[in-house]
Amino acid sequence: MHRVNFIGYAxxxxxxVYTTGQTALILNDCKTGERVAVATACIDxxxxxxxxxxxxxxxxxxxxxxxxxxxxxxxxxxxxxxxCVFPLVRVLI
Numbered sequence: 001m002h003r004v005n006f007i008g009y010a011x012x013x014x015x016x017v018y019t020t021g022q023t024a025l026i027l028n029d030c031k032t033g034e035r036v037a038v039a040t041a042c043i044d045x046x047x048x049x050x051x052x053x054x055x056x057x058x059x060x061x062x063x064x065x066x067x068x069x070x071x072x073x074x075x076x077x078x079x080x081x082x083x084c085v086f087p088l089v090r091v092l093i
Contacts, residue, residue, distance in 0.1 A: 002093050004069045006062060009036045013071055015093055018042040023051040023091045025066070039066060043081045052079055052086035063087055 002013040009029050016024035018040075025039040039062045041054045053072065055063035066072040072089040079086050 002069065002071055003030065004065050004071070006036060006065050011036050013039075013066075013069075013093065015091065020044075020046075021048070022046055025051070025053075025071070025091065027062075037062060041081070041086055043079055043086060046079060046088065049090065050075060050077070050088045051091055052081075053089055054084075054086060056084060063089075 004011050004013060006027055011027035012030050014026045014028060016026060018024050020042055022042055027037045027039060029036050037059055039053055041052045043052045046052050053063050067074060071093050073092055075088050077088040079088055
């Protein structure tokens with residue numbers, strides 16, 4: 001299991017899959033197992049093999065946290081959904 005510290009919580013990073021086939025990344029508290037954050041967003045139009053990271057509001061800082069932990073790789077691309085822009089990444093775990 002991969003671990004990160006995010007917003008004051010030690011978290012296990014769990015990899016899942018959305019119904020679209022996009023990768024989901026879920027952060028759960030290491031001690032309680034409770035969900036701390038969902039790092040990803042399921043957005044239409046994301047190219048195969050990439051996933052969108054939600055790095056705003058309650059998730060602000062999650063992009064850099066996951067990069068530093070070698071869990072994701074920045075592609076330099078992004079996708080817009082509504083008023084938000086989501087960085088597109090490759091998941092390395």
